[in-house]
Amino acid sequence: MIRLAARARRKLLGKPEPTNAARIPTLFRVRIEPSSIRINVPPTWTEPVEEIEDPESSLAPHLVRRVLVWKTGQDPAAIELAEGLRVALFAKTKTTLAYVEEINPNASGAPTMLDVVERIRPSENAHFLVRQSSLVIIQDPASNLPIAVAHTWPGARVILVLTRPPAFPAAELIGVEALLLSRGVELPAEVLDVTPFHAGFATEAELHSNIRALWNVARPYPRGHLSIIKGSAAALSVYEPTGMEDILVAMPPNWTVPTEGITTFRHYLLAVWTSAQAVAIHSKFTYSYESLVSRADENLFMVLIQRGARVTFTSASQAAL
Amino acid sequence: MKIVHISPSVLAGAPGMLADAQRELLGHHSVHFRVGDPGPHRDLMSPNSIEITNNAIDREAFLVHLADAEVIHVHNFLPPLLLRWAASIPAIYDRTWIYQVHSPTHERPLFGDLSADHGVRWHAKLAVCHAHPRMFPDFRPIPNVLYRPFISQKVHAAPSPGGPLRVVHSPSTHSQGRWSAKSDPLFELEMDRLKADPRVTVETLEGVSPRKVAMTRHVSQVSIDEVITGGFHLVSYEGLAAGNVVINGADALSHAAFALGFRTAEPPPWIVTDSAGVHQEIVHLINDPGRLAELMAAGHDYFWRVMAPARVVPFYDEIYA
Numbered sequence: 301m302i303r304l305a306a307r308a309r310r311k312l313l314g315k316p317e318p319t320n321a322a323r324i325p326t327l328f329r330v331r332i333e334p335s336s337i338r339i340n341v342p343p344t345w346t347e348p349v350e351e352i353e354d355p356e357s358s359l360a361p362h363l364v365r366r367v368l369v370w371k372t373g374q375d376p377a378a379i380e381l382a383e384g385l386r387v388a389l390f391a392k393t394k395t396t397l398a399y400v401e402e403i404n405p406n407a408s409g410a411p412t413m414l415d416v417v418e419r420i421r422p423s424e425n426a427h428f429l430v431r432q433s434s435l436v437i438i439q440d441p442a443s444n445l446p447i448a449v450a451h452t453w454p455g456a457r458v459i460l461v462l463t464r465p466p467a468f469p470a471a472e473l474i475g476v477e478a479l480l481l482s483r484g485v486e487l488p489a490e491v492l493d494v495t496p497f498h499a500g501f502a503t504e505a506e507l508h509s510n511i512r513a514l515w516n517v518a519r520p521y522p523r524g525h526l527s528i529i530k531g532s533a534a535a536l537s538v539y540e541p542t543g544m545e546d547i548l549v550a551m552p553p554n555w556t557v558p559t560e561g562i563t564t565f566r567h568y569l570l571a572v573w574t575s576a577q578a579v580a581i582h583s584k585f586t587y588s589y590e591s592l593v594s595r596a597d598e599n600l601f602m603v604l605i606q607r608g609a610r611v612t613f614t615s616a617s618q619a620a621l
Numbered sequence: 622m623k624i625v626h627i628s629p630s631v632l633a634g635a636p637g638m639l640a641d642a643q644r645e646l647l648g649h650h651s652v653h654f655r656v657g658d659p660g661p662h663r664d665l666m667s668p669n670s671i672e673i674t675n676n677a678i679d680r681e682a683f684l685v686h687l688a689d690a691e692v693i694h695v696h697n698f699l700p701p702l703l704l705r706w707a708a709s710i711p712a713i714y715d716r717t718w719i720y721q722v723h724s725p726t727h728e729r730p731l732f733g734d735l736s737a738d739h740g741v742r743w744h745a746k747l748a749v750c751h752a753h754p755r756m757f758p759d760f761r762p763i764p765n766v767l768y769r770p771f772i773s774q775k776v777h778a779a780p781s782p783g784g785p786l787r788v789v790h791s792p793s794t795h796s797q798g799r800w801s802a803k804s805d806p807l808f809e810l811e812m813d814r815l816k817a818d819p820r821v822t823v824e825t826l827e828g829v830s831p832r833k834v835a836m837t838r839h840v841s842q843v844s845i846d847e848v849i850t851g852g853f854h855l856v857s858y859e860g861l862a863a864g865n866v867v868i869n870g871a872d873a874l875s876h877a878a879f880a881l882g883f884r885t886a887e888p889p890p891w892i893v894t895d896s897a898g899v900h901q902e903i904v905h906l907i908n909d910p911g912r913l914a915e916l917m918a919a920g921h922d923y924f925w926r927v928m929a930p931a932r933v934v935p936f937y938d939e940i941y942a
Contacts, residue, residue: 568877
């Protein structure tokens with residue numbers, strides 16, 4: 301079924317241009333405006349980071365182009381790879397790069413988590429830097445600690461690089477926005493299915509290309525672009541956006557909160573997903589149309605909500621029913 | 622029933638209010654212990670809790686209560702010091718242990734679901750029914766309990782015909798987290814416009830006691846909760862209880878969590894807006910005194926009918942059973 305859907309999408313969107321650089325489709329854009337819906341086809345494609353014009357950096361250079369690479373303990377391979385990333389991707393730009401040492405990566409649990417956060421916030425500057433990082437790269441963590449802490453900065457998009465299988469339960473990886481896996485590293489489907497972007501890499505150059513592409517969309521969140529992941533965009537055509545929508549859900553007219561038989565919020569979210577005529581997700585939660593649509597199910601919906609997406613309901617347009 | 626509430630935060634008002642309500646409304650033996658010195662916040666939020674530090678007399682007092690407890694209700698997480706002390710009581714883990722979260726994920730002090738880190742078998746896991754259930758979808762949504770000796774149904778605000786509209790803004794803490802943010806640049810701008818409007822008096826309360834805040838609401842007409850995140854806070858409870866028009870930014874999922882937690886299909890009569898809409902909503906209230914009076918009365922009626930401690934506290938007994 302997924303394969304058929306992928307073929308249908310290729311037919312709709314056309315084939316990507318052949319290129320030597322690793323490129324990924326970033327968005328299938330649907331801009332919802334008060335009076336109409338405009339769909340831009342085909343999807344946009346990323347360019348290498350050095351070629352991107354970044355008008356925002358001239359306006360507020362201290363707020364963009366921040367990268368945090370999380371070194372794992374004293375692991376020489378991890379440090380080497382992190383240094384390679386810095387040289388290959390960020391040395392030519394004016395990107396600020398921060399390293400954070402995980403002193404005791406084998407410890408976990410609440411007290412340790414608090415310790416770590418306190419340790420990496422000893423100075424106002426360091427705190428400011430990591431809080432403003434728009435891209436956090438974590439490589440081969442020994443525990444889920446760096447992932448949890450990286451998520452404390454709401455502006456950050458978190459990329460996890462695994463050159464070896466994680467030493468902790470794979471389910472703890474849920475919540476990262478991109479997974480880059482060295483060839484041979486396998487993760488269960490329940491993790492991959494809810495990660496907006498994942499890709500394999502065989503060489504360091506391939507890894508760099510992927511991160512470069514991801515970095516291009518790891519800029520301050522755009523406003524107003526919604527990707528339809530379920531149903532028809534026409535169902536949303538009567539909605540007038542406020543600019544605050546993270547997830548926009550078109551529900552049948554007169555739909556109300558089901559309270560009968562609902563014992564947990566997960567049940568409630570499942571009822572919403574099942575009843576929804578259309579669901580659109582803000583582009584800030586997506587890395588690629590392909591990666592999102594091919595795995596658009598209720599699990600992904602719930603993960604995005606757990607990650608902090610606000611939900612706005614609207615009544616489905618009668619025209620779409 | 623003997624209940625011991627434990628929380629790690631000096632700024633935790635909710636567990637202390639719950640313990641007081643259980644003791645005074647239901648006749649339970651309920652007490653709240655917290656760890657840490659509140660310093661300048663000593664009287665800000667938890668005047669009704671017992672502060673614990675690492676000394677012999679505190680240990681003895683804590684263990685005397687814990688030894689008799691039938692229910693041990695942990696809020697956010699059990700401080701390691703108290704977990705060590707608790708372990709000295711035989712069969713302590715056979716009691717009814719309840720875990721409740723009051724903080725969002727990805728922000729201090731929780732970052733994620735820490736329930737499994739305690740080594741305790743939980744009888745129930747609860748999340749306050751604000752923004753939190755979406756982050757803890759398998760936890761049971763539960764209301765906070767607003768219970769203070771100086772908050773009663775009989776004392777409430779009244780419209781002020783002819784005088785300026787008095788608006789209370791009381792951000793208790795300053796945080797820039799995704800879910801604990803209280804302000805953004807646009808909101809600050811709108812508040813400045815509000816303060817410059819001669820038809821409005823803005824009372825900004827910071828670092829004052831709950832009693833002073835309640836007193837101010839009783840002579841005001843509007844309470845602004847935060848409108849940034851999509852969630853809402855105890856400010857909304859306090860505003861409704863005092864007969865103020867409440868303005869917050871609750872999104873669809875926060876409303877759903879509210880409905881599940883308070884077990885009602887009747888939406889609360891508060892005004893929902895975002896940073897850009899705060900001033901506009903206030904202007905609408907100024908221009909329509911009839912609507913202002915109607916909303917003030919409706920909010921007061923709603924709180925004491927749906928959200929009142931007497932209605933909500935027994936929900937906890939059902940969970941403990």
